Amino acid sequence: MQDTTITRRGFLATAAGAAVATAAVGASRSAWDQAFGVNYHSDxxxxxxxxxxxxxxxNCGFTAxxxxxxxxxxxxxxENPSxxxxxxxxxxxxPRVAExxxxxxxxxKRNxxxxxxxxTWDQAFGEIAARIGGMEPQELAFIGDGRPTSSFYGKRLMWALGSANVYTDDAAHSLSRKAGTYAAIGAEGYTPDVEHSQMTLLVCDGALDGMRPAHIAALETARQNGARIVMAGPVQSGDTRFASEWLGIKPGSQLALVLALSAELLRDGYDKAFVDAQGAGFDEYRAAVSSYGAKWAEGVTGLPEDSIERLAAELRNAAPACSVSLGFREGNGALYGNSGELARATALLNALLGCYNQKGGALVDVCVRPGELDGIEAVAAPNAQRVGDVDYPLAAQVGGSSAVALKAAHEGALHGVIFCETDYAADASSPSYVRSAIEGCDLSVYVGTELCETAQACQYVLPDVSYLERADLPSFVDGPVPSVVTHGAAIDVLHAGTKPLDEIFGGLAKACGVGDAFDFSLEDVARAQLESVGVSYDGAASVGTVSLAEDAVTYGELPVWGTPSGKIEFASDTCKAADLSASPMWVEPTHVLADGQLALASGALPVNAGGLAADDDAIxxxxxxxxxxxxxxxxxDAKRLGIADGDTVTLANQSDLTARVRVTNRVVPGAVFVPEGFGRTSSGEAHAKGVGVNVADLVPFAVEAAYGSGMVxxxxxxxxxAGA
Structure with missing residues (x-):
């Protein structure tokens, strides 16, 4: 965490930029008025x-x-970075979700x-508090969506109750990506400076059509600037229209490609000066990785040896104005039993290229967090370890593993769980396992806006107001230019029986006898958080996004590596202590293909990233x-199996599911792509229910060794x- 002070000059520059954007929006207001049917009588x-x-x-910032x-x-x-x-x-x-x-x-309450x-709310708070009072603090867990309000209030409630078991749903999305990167460079992420690059390699898995608009703009700018963009993965997604080349590789083989590229650089040339100055454990790394050449990787990835050699040469020639990234989508960070080692190996490959914080290279994300909150007394950390932190130490460094928490609940070690705005029972591997874990708890609570799969498995459902009806705490966004983004209430509360998150957690706290820990308003917290980094609450609310430009990456200036050695760890004692190899090595995915089987690939589609919007009638x-x-x-594969485009097929492993098929060469041979966000079964999601299949139903419950991801x-x- 870094101390940050915003200068008036920097803040005013951001405000001026937002004012220009607002003026531009105003010029097109008439067309929008017609489209939305709104009658603006006057400004x-x-x-x-x-x-x-x-x-x-x-979490894209917008003006309502x-x-x-x-x-x-x-x-x-x-001005918003997303x-x-x-x-x-x-x-x-x-926005239609509000109505x-x-x-x-x-x-x-489940009957x-x-x-x-x-x-009633009083009955809900009272009964939940009574059940919490009947268990030990460490038998209770909280799993949230990672957004700022649920994270702050959920953690504060758990700590006030004496429980250290606070998690996000990262284990189903990005946990291994963060943990592997952190093990290598002491930071959770880096951003490819694609606009200024000569070359960027995106090692992606699944369709990335759900990416942020800012990333699409960056790819378009890079293409206009003549950058070479290469995408490698099992699925040719819509954003490959920006790519110079797409390389199809087998699902789960991404680590093999990265290791082979690393071995080729070690043989033919890497940035020795950078590695000598910034690295630790390089000799051990070199001995471990050098055997993974292009010829070996061809048999694992399906990519020809000469293509891998060519790719390595192109990266070497473009360095340091190049980088290798696991793509823009965080969902690529918890896919397989080797996802953590993939992230670690990729971070070290960038070190071989000497591209960290170089123009066109990999820019290490700057992390700015609130400091001490004036007027709000801190709650002491519990004198206990979070469940899973001992057995999954790499996950512990970046927030812990909710997959391990659910496993503990399934085995009876956790007796209560509170979910906040995350449909974990639909998104994590093996929803039936997750539902069984939830239903076996003495207490299960869901806080959210719809009766989703997770809500249906819980004993108590507490209705939150929609994101348009409430103010939320500001988001502190990591990146080459860190920023804070405000979240104001756009419309009044539509349903009197709903409450915003701060009131829900405050009510639970009071019923549990720890209400004094919540003796403040949400605005008090937001003001204190912003002021702790030198930003005016009122000023930030007036512009939405404030860039913390004084903390931004400067080309050529390296960060302080947050590893135990203070260096880029080519060989890691932390990983070795977690029963991994000190340096990244090839780890087979858990899945092993038998005759006639296909490997699973998945990803988001443009209109349904994660399934959150699938219940909207327009979507x-x-x-x-x-x-x-x-x-x-x-x-x-379709020809071999006698399947034609539009046929209904059966997908079988631990589940037997039927779906219509699209026959296309945009997925590699030997794989089947199942789009995520479908197959909902809850009657509380009427428009989404029964549409497509849930890819998570096809994945057995498992936890990645040391890293703690759900291998989704x-x-x-x-x-x-079907019928054959």
């Missing part, structure tokens, strides 16, 4: 509120234009028949119109024509 009727989209994990309490339109904020002035299809559709027919409007009965219409829930099969795509299956 005085329009209230502008800066907020963030919760349609996926990108509100006319007499009615939401007229949303426009991506130009939006860059635009929103995606989800961003424009998701959605499936909204939860009152607290619910003996498996359904739900409405109860559901697009999914139906373009048949987007189909699974993809390579032409050669590590599976094989058989595919055959």
């Amino acid at each position: 005085e009727d329009v209230r502008e509120v800066h907020s963030t989209c919760y349609g996926c994990g990108a 234009y509100v006319n007499k309490g009615k939401l007229g339109k949303v426009i991506g904020d130009a 939006a860059a002035g635009k929103l995606c299809a989800i961003g424009y559709a998701y 959605g027919e499936d909204r939860l409007v009152e607290p619910l 003996a028949q498996g359904g739900f009965d409405p109860i 559901a219409m697009l999914i139906s119109k373009y048949d987007l829930s189909r699974v993809w099969l390579n032409e050669a 795509r590590d599976a094989v299956l058989t595919v055959q024509k």
